[in-house]
Amino acid sequence: MAATLHEMVREAARLHSGRTAVMFDSGSDSDSGGSSVTYEELLSSGNELTACLRKHGVVNSHILGLFCQPNINLPQWILGILQLPSAYLPLNPEASPAQTLRIVNLCNLSFCLVQCDLLQQFQANYSSSLTLEISAEWPEQNLALVRMQSMISSTTEKALLKTGCEQVQTGHKNESHSSASETTSQMRLAYVLHTSGTTGLPKIVKVPHQCIVPNIQHLRFLFQITPSDTVFLASPLTFDPSVVEMFLALSAGAQLLIVHTVIKRMPSRLARVLFNFHRTTVLQATPTLLRRFGRHVLQEVVLSPDSSLRVLALGGEVCPSPAILRSWRQEGNHTLIFNLYGTTEVSCWATYHRIPESVLTSDHTTTDSVPLGAPLDGTEVEVRDKKGCLVTEGEGQLFIGGRERVCLLDGEVTVTPGMMRASGDWVLVKDGQLYYLGRKDRLVKRHGQQVHLDTVQQVVESLAEVETCAVDLCEGSRLVAFIVPYLGTTASRNIHHRDQASEHADLRGDSVLLPMNRKIQRRLSHVLSSNCIPDTVLLVPSLPLTTHGKVAMNELKMEYERQRQNTGIQQENLTLDNLQEILAKLWKETLGLAEDVRIQPDSHFLLSGGDSLQALRFHQNINIATGTNSAGLLEVILDGSYSDIWNHITMATIFTEAGLDPQVPSKRKHEGSSSSVLPKKQIHAPPSTTAPETLVEGVLHFNSMLMGYVVRRAGEIIKLGYSDNTVCSDNLKAEQATRSKSFQVEGHKTTEDFNSNPSSTVSERTISKTRSTFTIKRGLSLRVLWSSDTGRCVDASPVLLVEHGSSHTATVFVGSHSHRMQALELTSGAVRWERVLGDRLESSAAISVCGKLVVVGCYDGQVYFLRVDSGETWWTFKTGDAVKSCPTVDYVTGLIIIGSHDGHIYALDSLAKKCMWKQNGLGGAIFSSPCLHPPLQLLYAATLHGRLLCLNSVSGVPIWTYSRDVPFFSSPQCSNSCVFIGSVDGSINGFNHKGAMLWQFATSGPVFSSPCVTSSNPRVVCGSHDGCVYCLNCTDGSLVWKFQTTGKVFSTPFVFESPRGQGTLVALASTDGTVWVLNAEDGTVCASASLSGELFSSPVVWEHMLVIGCRNDYVYCLDLNSKEDSFRL
Template identity: 50%
Template sequence: MAARTLQGLVVAAASGHSDRVAVTYDDGSPMTADDVVFLASPLTFDPSVVDMFLALSSGAQLLVVPSVLKQTPGRLARRLFQRHKTTVMQVTPTLLTRFGQRTLKQEVLSSASPLRVLALGGEACPPPALLRSWRQEHNRTSVYNIYGITEVSCWACCHRIPESLLQSPAHAESFVPLGAPLMDTRVEVRDDEGGLVTEGEGQVFIGGEERVCLLDLEETVVPGTMRASGDWVRVRGEELEYLGRRDRLVKRHGKRVNLDSLQQLILGLPQVDACAVCLHEGLRLLAFVVPSRNQAVQQRRDPPEPPPPSGTEGTADGTDGRLRRLILDQLSLLLPSHSVPDTLLLIPALLLTPHGKVDTEALVRTFQTQRKRLCPSPGDASNLRQAVELLWQLAVCGQDVLGLPEDVPVEENSSFLSSGGDSLKALRLCEDILTATGAASADLLEVLLDGTFSDVLSHVERAARGATSEKGPLKRRSDVPSAAPGKRERKQSAAAEERWAVKVVRRAGEVVDVSIPETTVPDDARKQNPSRGGGVLDLSLSWASDTGRCVDASPLLLVRYRGEQSPQEGRATVIIGSHSHRIQALDLLSGSLVWERVLGGRIEASAAVSPCGSLVVVGCYDSCVYFLCASSGDTRWIFKTGDAVKSSPAVDPVSGLVMVGSHDGSVYALDPEDSGEVLWSYRRDAPFFSSPNGSTGRVLIGSVDGNICCLSSAGELMWEFLTNGPVFSSPCVWADHRRVLCGSHDGCLYCLSADGSLVWSFQTPGKVFSSPCVFDGSAVGRRGALVGLVSTDGTVWILDGRDGRTLASFTLKGELFSSPLVWRRSLVVGCRDDFVYCLKLAVKDEMTKE
């Protein structure tokens, strides 16, 4: 049926600017006289005309409520669904979330709800998982995603969300499509040059021969005119996935951030009822979150946190502080660092415009009001120090400026970087300090990166007084006394450094000597009198270190010793990464922290060391391979791949090349001495999670397609061995390169000959994601090689290398994806219970004597 012009009126578009449009309708809408339509929008918003016409054209009732009633969601729900039995409701998702999850489930979308049709439009449709969480079992409401723009008379597309998607969590759909065009409506997706897009991303254009829309002073329009929507979508076959407004696709720190996608992701967290995300002043990423009432109740059942530092203010109590950190912690695991909000505010409800959309300007004013609490009084030196110290603590702890920090004093000689900061945190801290103190300084960032807390405070005091901004002599990190050994970089004089040699022990039992040749058999082991059978072996706990996040990465051991010493007399340091984005250096004897860096994403890959022994190489979820200084953790250079790097780098001792696999399906060979030049790459159709082993002059690597592959140094496939599951484990080579060990998702550890044929296999009760470790058994009085192995069920195994027979085992509390490392009689491994464990390997009769 042809569309007819109902009336001409002035309506306010989503941008807040007034437009004169002609509203059209289709009088074939499926309405009856028994329906009750809720007029949710004000008369200045074009969906109100749709509500009125739906009621008028079908003889249904139109329910109009006072504006003040809309501000009290509980009363509004009772009025709509208990008293007037509303059957049709057309609202924005934000307005719907004002009801809260409890009211949504017990009133709006309950099993007995009178609501027959719920149409969600004007904003991005919530993800299916969130919609399911709002519905009570046996609810019969039909839910629609409607889409359109004011410039083409309101709605243009409609999609009824399938009942199966709203009922079953088994569906994998993560978005709700815009739906099919309405009658006489044409929808196109065009790229930046105006070309039609059939697959991929582009902007939505809406129009049609019969869709008449007159804007502003227009009196006529060319038939078939297509209006740009400003909305970006992804074409997926016959469906359009809404990505967000074009002006909500921003660049931050050089990286692209989709604010609407970020908002949807936060909405998917179980602790969140509603949220809004915006970029303040082009720099600070703000997230305003309405917490779930169920989560708030649960948080209040937990033990209270310690009170905030004396003299500080916060916007919430300890309960809100824990909930805020819980949400930020989850986001840090799900997002790259540039997409994690700088500030997360917990608010009771989102502020709305009269049209039912998020009032971003009002929310930002709330943020600005809260920030003023941190500003010191003019000329008050004690308050200025308090503000700078508070902001420093917040930045180091990874909390937002409105959270409650831990009560940890800042030492005068503390360095921001060695205390847990990084360059991105330094930028945020610089802005916070200048905003809070009212000071102006172009040099503060440099002082933060190179100086101490005392330097920063003195610089800010001078800048706040309007004094010269010239920098005085800074206390560089090398001049800082090691008063806090857990957070300081331990440095030696240049003369002492020249006399140090390095032995590197890493995953898969690889041992590399730098500077001084040394055999892989420990000196004290040679003094043993190994027997063929030996005593009964046993594993016991030596120490455990809490990292705060899951540890899937595998440890790397650096043993530094003087030329006249044996390696066993040297200082052993464990280097390991965590899901917390941190890579740490820990003392092997005590587990104490030597240095720490925060990278751009999760670290699941274990590190490697360059042939010169001065660079630590590690892959990261941010698609980068980092080359860090082994003694301090400072960045030397970075190589960017096409996707996340879960593979651990391998170093070829012959050529010195660093080889690493990426989730982009490529294996890269990098020259560490030539700033990351790619010498060759090998690509398969399946991605690489396994890490390459190049100790034989060939490259051994496992593939997701179940194969253990052997490549030549030129990247040609030599042989492959097929297992019964994906291979995430990395190959281990031993016995003069005559044996290859590698685990598989099928739960087996495979021992292969140099030509790829099977020698023996060992079946675990779990899966073998990590790499085995081969070490000399003479350290515990046994002849031949022993194999250290872990399986995902939490078991650590010691096997006989000749036949795969079990010699000892130890069970930890969490899952194990990290690969074990053995040095002398210590076995180190990371665990998914957030701890790094050091186990002691000994003969049982020796333990009895002890």
């Protein structure tokens, strides 16, 4: 069996001397059929060149440069060099002279064969750096032999070579498996190439015959190459697949087809040349090169039923998914498709996989990826993890080698047989198969999560609107998808028109292309996780290629930068009018909304379907579009309304234009702020109760503590005035259920009459609901006792104070976006008092340990301490930003603990009127409410920067911290052994009190709801933006039951004992305005009500009364009774 490339050709020439060996097609109309040479002519011309080279002193062991374009004489030139014997080093005439000079110097090149047509170019490029002497010219060969000598000093040259050698030998020691080694003189080199240099300086790779010959022989067997085949030379000489293409044909007596370089850049013309004129049967190409044909040509010509193409071998890039391959084939096509994988460092291919016909014809494949397949003859592959250990299942880096499959890199002069080279490619080992994940440098961390850029690219390409695409990071972190639209779309026709009309067309500003951008991003949001969705979709007419047929990513990044500069020009012409248009456009683009969607001023980004990663994308796009980088914008996006964002960026832009430092506060500024817009509801109340800064003189009698209960969201019931002030157990909840007759419903402020519909029924998991109706089941019903108009939306959750004693009074305290704090009688809804505070109230209130003060946080940054009996101000404490966190009361120390958007947690002593301690939350505003575990003196708090903190509740000293890359809006809740919290990444999490995660339960949407913990049977109930409420086992996080509501669940469930003897119940609200009461054991519906507004407030229940705030400006009290009715609001 032949041991060298040229011996294989000589053997084929002996058997097929009269057959055509090489066909060259220039693409010229006058060159009908092209020119050709037979095997006999090829061998003769090769022998002549060998003799000429020897005559002029080119002897064994030299490396010869070859500076040429593909043409009819190319194979004979390579054959002549190999027969010396010497190795050829292809030099690309289109490469930069500096890159070529580096290669020439690193290889100590003394001679170069130059195509006569290119001799003048060669001299012009290199005569200033190299001493050039034309030793001979052979017109019949169209070649000149040029002797070269570097003008770089020998010391510098040796340093270059030594550096390269040392670098490789260092790695060589780590990768060796044998002490034996071979020198360059023992290895007969066939050719010398260099890597692309995409991850650094290009590496020189010297390839012995013994490394490449087994590759060609095995592939020739796999492809069943015969003398009747025509193999296309698709790859440039500087790309080692060209060696396989050339010698696959010439070692089998087949025909090698070469076309002019210009024709390769004309996809339609190339398709005609390959398949209409020359009936090509074997095509080896990169997927990018193949995609240049377009889906229509691929289906109708390349992979049609009557296509001449017998074998299609894809390599050099990640293989397209089976779905994409199917979209390229027309039914009835029988082309065999192979996936080839390899690296230049172990030239050429390492593995192969023939894609089964069943995969190419079935729509029900189990994988989106094509395996790398089995090793080729003489090749060994293994997968190692980051520690160098072998991986048999899971992810790791692929290593390639073999006893004789070894090349010399850079300055290496010795090599260890069997050396395994690191490929730089990450793969997944699954069920004995290898699946390509991407280059090591294409596996990036984005928003703290690993992203496979090549996998993202495959998903984008799977969209029907996409012809082909490339995905990469620009400016370090922005994920950009460069997309060529499918030829059949309006966007594709438009983009090609724009490309022809203007070299500098703004592709993002086109009225046809923008909807396509949004459509693609909307589609991607359904198939990609948030961290993988591109920040920018840039439509381009085509993907530029490198000389190796791969995507020229640098050119695409230059196009992206040009678009950015165009955006910068637009920034100079910003006005408030077009700023509003820009913000609306970015909002819709980021959320994937239709162009005609109307954005409501109070729309919340996260509640409109966004998530934290989309918020980051929105934040970046606003900064790019406006040319500003205002502090606090991200927090406003995460926690504010659309109008808040508009106000924020307007202020930032105005300050920037004025040349001032945009000191825009990060707290929300609303249309209803006290300085700009009057509250909707006009209050008629005594001045003493409406003055926001009235301070009460004197002291309260703290030694006479109020006796009773405090009822707060999440099922929290606290006993007041007893020696053991604690959060009540389920036994106490049962006790309050048995005393349902303690409060008789008196006349109410607003009584609603409802129409009965006894025939309405509710299924176990769904409710038949029309607008403004609610239906009840299983002996329970809900009807409105009263409602109170607060003047604006009520997002705060009510808190109830139930007093014991002769009066048996119960009061509802609740704040509103109208700046009002109301104290209402629980039984009637009558207003006890009402206060207008300094800004909006979203924080739920708390009752001090003495029962004499109600405490609430405000958007003006103040924490207000108001008297329970009159609403008068006892004390205010100023934080550094808005307070949306709900206060927590330590009933042991009496401290009020609260978080602020200034990023701090405060412990306040209301009696002494001072801050006892203040702790930084380690970055990020604090939206959620702190949670106490008194027995262990632990305090839990969570931040919008994704940190869950555990502090000592007495001193505020941090004990442990858990970090995540997404914000926490959910408030932590404790049981005796665990702490629970929801996350906007869609999970509900359980930790022990030492900070170890015990379990994580995944929902299908962000979790803003806070958990509610039951103690009788250890369960946690929590809602999700996927519309479900989940009941989980506290111990292991396993699902007990889940219930699908008719909206999203933002608020916190409330677990309580039924006053009508129906056992333990769960009250909750969905954002579509529905209040639900479920059986806590199995999640079945017991009752429901539909209010005429969105619900973000959490319900609280005392005996048979459920109180909740609504975005229609009202606070409602619903009566839970045992009549079975259907009501209408």
